[in-house]
Amino acid sequence: MGVGIEVRGLRAWFGASEALHGISVEMRPNTVTAIIGPSGCGKSTFVRCLNRMHETIPGARVEGEVRIGSTDVYGNGTPAVEVRRRVGMVFQKPNPFPTMTIYDNVAAGLKLNGFRNRRELDETVERSLHMAALWDEVKDGLKKQSGASLSGGQQQRLCIARALAVQPEVLLMDEPASALDPISTAKIEDLIYQLKERFTVVIVTHNMQQAARVAEWTGFFLMGDLIEFDKTQKIFTTPGDKRTEDYITGRFG
Amino acid sequence: MAEALQSGMPVRLSLRRRLVNRAVMAATGVAALLVLIPLFLILGFLGAKGIGSVNWAFLTHTPVPVGELGGGMANAIVGTFMILGIASLIGVPWGIAGGIYLSEYGRNRFGNAIRFTADVLNGVPSIVTGMAVYGLVVVTQGHFSAFAGGIALGIMMIPIIVRATEEMLLMVPQTIREAALGLGIPQWRTTLSVTLRTASSGVITGIMLAFARVAGETAPLLFTAFGNQFWNLKLNQPTAALSLQVYTYAISPYEDWHRMAWAGALVLIVMIMGTISVVRIIASRGMLKGAA
Amino acid sequence: MSVSLACELNTQKRPELHLADPQPNVSKLEVVASTTPEPAPQMRRPHASTAPDKIFKYLTVTAALSVVAVVLLIVFELVWHSRLAISKFGFGFFAGSDWDPVSGEFGALPFIYGTLVSSLIALIIAVPLGIGVAIFINEMCPRRLRTLLSFTVELLAAIPSVIYGLWGIFVLVPFLRVHVDPLLKANLGWTGLFTGPIYGIGMLAAGVILSIMVVPFISSITREVMLTVPQNQREGVLALGATQWEMIRTGILRNARVGITGGIILGLGRALGETMAVTMVIGNRPEIAKSLFAPGYTMASMIANEFSEATSQLYLSAIVEIGLALFLLTLVVNGLARLLVWMTTRGSPSRVYG
Known part of the structure; x- marks a missing residue:
C-alpha cells in the first residue's frame, strides 16, 4: 500500500547555486501527483530529493525534512539505500541493464535485497511485468532476450516493472514518457492510473495535458519555488496564482 | 499479496550487505596504497642511493675501469641525446603526418585498418623491434651505430605520435576548419596552419610523452647502439646510452659500478620526470586538456 | 576538386x-x-590550387601506409632470419625443452613456459590491484585528489624497465628472499609451488616486478571503460536500493566487463614482451621447474642475453625464431585486447540507447 509524503522546508543545492528554496508540501497515500513547471524550475531536483538521489551528484546538498510514511528520509541513521528501496524511481530515459536478460532486469532489485527463493522470484517477476502491462509482449523471450533489445516504450515499461518488483511504497517518475512515441505514452499513462491503487505516485512532466490526464493533484514549480499545489482540476481551471495562470495558458515556458 | 512479499523483504539494510560494502570499499583503498608504495620506494631508493654519486665529474667524465676512482657517464648522457635526437627526427614528422591522415581523411575502413596497425606496432615488444632493426640496419651497414639505435626508438615513437595527433586533431571543432576553408584557404594550408596549430599544445604533449616513453628504453638498443665506454660523437659508431650503461653496471659484480648504476638511473628518471612535468604544465595551461 | x-x-x-x-x-x-x-x-x-592538396593528401597517406610497411618489414626480417631454424626444426621447435647451443639442440619450450608463467603471476597480482585502484580513483577518493592520484599511478608506467630491474636486484629480491619467500615456503610449501632453495632471484621475483609494471595499464583502461558507462545505469541500480559497492558491481563493472577484460589482456601483452626488468631478476636458466622459487628464462630475456653472442648461423636463427614467436604471441594478444576495448568504448553504450 502507498504511504503519504510530507516535505518541510526542503532546500537543495548544486555546488553554490540553490535549486530549491524551501519547499513544503504534503501528498496523501495512494494519489497521483503531477509536478509541472518550465525546464530548470527544479521539478526533477524535487523528486530526486524524495529518494535521496540528489546527493549522488558530486557537490549536491540537501537541507530540510522529508517524511515518507513513518520514515524520516534525511533523519540520522536512515540509510539512503533503505529509502531508495522503499521509493521506486523511473527515469526520463529508459535505462534497462543491457547485460541482463528481461527476467534479470526485473529481478535485479530483489536479488540485491537478498531474495533467493526461485519460485517467489518467478512469481514476483511475472506479477511485476503484468502490472507494467509488458508480460504478454515479453513472456517468450523472458530469459533469452536482453533488456536492451526491446523498443523504447517497452524498455520504459520494463524499468517500471523493475521498480515495482521491490514493492515500493512510493513511485517517482521523472518525465517517464518524454522520450516515447504517443502510443507508448498512452500505455504508460494507463498504467500510472492503475498503479495508484497500490502506490503513491509522483510524476514530473513538462506536458500539461499529461498532468491533467493522470494526476488528481498538481504542483506548479517556478525557479526553485513551489508556487501552487492543489487539485489538478482547480489548478487548470481556476489557478490561485497569476504565475500559474500565465504558465498553463502558455504565456511563458 | 503485497503484504506477503513485504514480510519476506528485509526492512532494514542487512548487516551483511553493509559489511560487504564497507569491506570492498576499504579494499580498493588498500589496493591504491599497495600500488603507490612501490612507486615511492623506487623513487626513494633512486634518490637516496643515486644522489651521492651524481656530481660534476659524473656529468662530465667518461667511465673508468673498475677500481679506479671517479669517472662518470658524460658519454652516455650525450649518446642518449644523440639517439633520441635521431629518433625524434624520424618519429615526429612521420607520426604527425600519419595522425593527420587518420583524422582528416581516414574516417573509413582503410583508416581503421591503419589505426589498428598502429596499435599493433605500439604493442610489439621493444626487443623484437631491436632485432628487426639489427637485421635491417646493423647487418646492412656492418656495424652498430647511434643511427641504428635512433631508428629503433623512432619506430617505437611513430604509433604513439600517430594516435596522439589524431586524437588531438579530432578535438578541433569542425567549425574552425569550415571557417578557414570558407576564407578560401586551401585544404592543406587549413590543416597545417589552422587545424594542427589549434591542436598544437595537445600534439606537443603527445610527442613529449612518446619521447619520455622511449628515453629509458634499453632492450632495443642492445643490438643497435650497442654501448661504448668512450667518447663518441659519430653517428655511425657504437654509442653509449644511459639506460644501457645502467644495465651493464647493475648486473656487474662490483660495488663501485652499482653506485654508478644508481646514479645513472637517477639522472635518467630526472630526465623523464622532467619531460612529463613539462607535459603536465602544457596540458594544464593549454587549451586542449586531457592529453596526459 | x-x-x-x-x-x-x-x-x-x-x-x-x-x-x-x-x-x-x-x-x-x-x-x-x-x-x-x-x-x-x-x-x-x-x-x-588542387595539386598541392593532392600532394599533401598523398604525403599523409604515405606516412600512414608506412606504419603498415614497418610492421610488414619487421615480420619479413624475423621470418627471413629465422628460416634456417624453421626449416630444420619445424613445429618441433616449440615442443623441445632442451636448449644447448653447443650441441646444436634448440627447443623453445622453457622460454615459452617462463614467459607465460611470469606473466600469469603478474596478472594474478595486478588484476585485483589495478581494478581496485581504478574503482578507488573513480568512485571513492575526493575529487580534488583524483587527478593527482591517477597521475601518480600512471607515473609507474613512465619508469623505464631497466630502473625496475635495478630496483628489483638490489631492493625487491633481497626483500623477497628474507621476508616473503620463507613465509610462503612454510605456509604454502605443500602446494609444490614454493619449494626448493630460496635464491630470491627467480620466477616469483620476475612475476612480482612485472605486476608492478602492468598495474598502470590495467587501471587506466579500467578507469576509461568505467567512465563510458552511462550515468543512468548507476542511477538505475541506486534507485533500487543498492549499496555503493552493489551499484559499482551491477551498474558499472557488469556493463564494463568486456572493456575491462580488454585492459587486462593489454596488460598481459605488456608483460609478455617486457625484457630488461625480467632479465635482471629471473635467473636466466632455461629450465622448467614447478617451484616458483626456481630460476627461469623468458623469450624476451633470452633474446636480450644471447642474441649478440650467437656463434653459429643456426643458433642465431633459432633466437630470431623465438623473437618471431614472441611477436606473433603479442600480436594475437594485443589484437584481441584492442578489439575488446574498442567494442566497449565505441560500440555498446550508444548502441543500447541509440
Whole structure:
C-alpha cells in the first residue's frame, strides 16, 4: 500500500547555486501527483530529493525534512539505500541493464535485497511485468532476450516493472514518457492510473495535458519555488496564482 | 499479496550487505596504497642511493675501469641525446603526418585498418623491434651505430605520435576548419596552419610523452647502439646510452659500478620526470586538456 | 576538386569538443554519435590550387601506409632470419625443452613456459590491484585528489624497465628472499609451488616486478571503460536500493566487463614482451621447474642475453625464431585486447540507447 509524503522546508543545492528554496508540501497515500513547471524550475531536483538521489551528484546538498510514511528520509541513521528501496524511481530515459536478460532486469532489485527463493522470484517477476502491462509482449523471450533489445516504450515499461518488483511504497517518475512515441505514452499513462491503487505516485512532466490526464493533484514549480499545489482540476481551471495562470495558458515556458 | 512479499523483504539494510560494502570499499583503498608504495620506494631508493654519486665529474667524465676512482657517464648522457635526437627526427614528422591522415581523411575502413596497425606496432615488444632493426640496419651497414639505435626508438615513437595527433586533431571543432576553408584557404594550408596549430599544445604533449616513453628504453638498443665506454660523437659508431650503461653496471659484480648504476638511473628518471612535468604544465595551461 | 574535398570533409562523422571543456572524456562520448550539421552553403572561393592538396593528401597517406610497411618489414626480417631454424626444426621447435647451443639442440619450450608463467603471476597480482585502484580513483577518493592520484599511478608506467630491474636486484629480491619467500615456503610449501632453495632471484621475483609494471595499464583502461558507462545505469541500480559497492558491481563493472577484460589482456601483452626488468631478476636458466622459487628464462630475456653472442648461423636463427614467436604471441594478444576495448568504448553504450 502507498504511504503519504510530507516535505518541510526542503532546500537543495548544486555546488553554490540553490535549486530549491524551501519547499513544503504534503501528498496523501495512494494519489497521483503531477509536478509541472518550465525546464530548470527544479521539478526533477524535487523528486530526486524524495529518494535521496540528489546527493549522488558530486557537490549536491540537501537541507530540510522529508517524511515518507513513518520514515524520516534525511533523519540520522536512515540509510539512503533503505529509502531508495522503499521509493521506486523511473527515469526520463529508459535505462534497462543491457547485460541482463528481461527476467534479470526485473529481478535485479530483489536479488540485491537478498531474495533467493526461485519460485517467489518467478512469481514476483511475472506479477511485476503484468502490472507494467509488458508480460504478454515479453513472456517468450523472458530469459533469452536482453533488456536492451526491446523498443523504447517497452524498455520504459520494463524499468517500471523493475521498480515495482521491490514493492515500493512510493513511485517517482521523472518525465517517464518524454522520450516515447504517443502510443507508448498512452500505455504508460494507463498504467500510472492503475498503479495508484497500490502506490503513491509522483510524476514530473513538462506536458500539461499529461498532468491533467493522470494526476488528481498538481504542483506548479517556478525557479526553485513551489508556487501552487492543489487539485489538478482547480489548478487548470481556476489557478490561485497569476504565475500559474500565465504558465498553463502558455504565456511563458 | 503485497503484504506477503513485504514480510519476506528485509526492512532494514542487512548487516551483511553493509559489511560487504564497507569491506570492498576499504579494499580498493588498500589496493591504491599497495600500488603507490612501490612507486615511492623506487623513487626513494633512486634518490637516496643515486644522489651521492651524481656530481660534476659524473656529468662530465667518461667511465673508468673498475677500481679506479671517479669517472662518470658524460658519454652516455650525450649518446642518449644523440639517439633520441635521431629518433625524434624520424618519429615526429612521420607520426604527425600519419595522425593527420587518420583524422582528416581516414574516417573509413582503410583508416581503421591503419589505426589498428598502429596499435599493433605500439604493442610489439621493444626487443623484437631491436632485432628487426639489427637485421635491417646493423647487418646492412656492418656495424652498430647511434643511427641504428635512433631508428629503433623512432619506430617505437611513430604509433604513439600517430594516435596522439589524431586524437588531438579530432578535438578541433569542425567549425574552425569550415571557417578557414570558407576564407578560401586551401585544404592543406587549413590543416597545417589552422587545424594542427589549434591542436598544437595537445600534439606537443603527445610527442613529449612518446619521447619520455622511449628515453629509458634499453632492450632495443642492445643490438643497435650497442654501448661504448668512450667518447663518441659519430653517428655511425657504437654509442653509449644511459639506460644501457645502467644495465651493464647493475648486473656487474662490483660495488663501485652499482653506485654508478644508481646514479645513472637517477639522472635518467630526472630526465623523464622532467619531460612529463613539462607535459603536465602544457596540458594544464593549454587549451586542449586531457592529453596526459 | 577543392569543393568536393570540402564537402567530403563536412559530411564526415566526427566527434567534436569544446576547446575549454574541462572534462573531455565525458563530453567526447556524448557527442560521438552526433553527426556534423548540414554542409554550409558553398561560398564563392578563389579557386584553390588542387595539386598541392593532392600532394599533401598523398604525403599523409604515405606516412600512414608506412606504419603498415614497418610492421610488414619487421615480420619479413624475423621470418627471413629465422628460416634456417624453421626449416630444420619445424613445429618441433616449440615442443623441445632442451636448449644447448653447443650441441646444436634448440627447443623453445622453457622460454615459452617462463614467459607465460611470469606473466600469469603478474596478472594474478595486478588484476585485483589495478581494478581496485581504478574503482578507488573513480568512485571513492575526493575529487580534488583524483587527478593527482591517477597521475601518480600512471607515473609507474613512465619508469623505464631497466630502473625496475635495478630496483628489483638490489631492493625487491633481497626483500623477497628474507621476508616473503620463507613465509610462503612454510605456509604454502605443500602446494609444490614454493619449494626448493630460496635464491630470491627467480620466477616469483620476475612475476612480482612485472605486476608492478602492468598495474598502470590495467587501471587506466579500467578507469576509461568505467567512465563510458552511462550515468543512468548507476542511477538505475541506486534507485533500487543498492549499496555503493552493489551499484559499482551491477551498474558499472557488469556493463564494463568486456572493456575491462580488454585492459587486462593489454596488460598481459605488456608483460609478455617486457625484457630488461625480467632479465635482471629471473635467473636466466632455461629450465622448467614447478617451484616458483626456481630460476627461469623468458623469450624476451633470452633474446636480450644471447642474441649478440650467437656463434653459429643456426643458433642465431633459432633466437630470431623465438623473437618471431614472441611477436606473433603479442600480436594475437594485443589484437584481441584492442578489439575488446574498442567494442566497449565505441560500440555498446550508444548502441543500447541509440
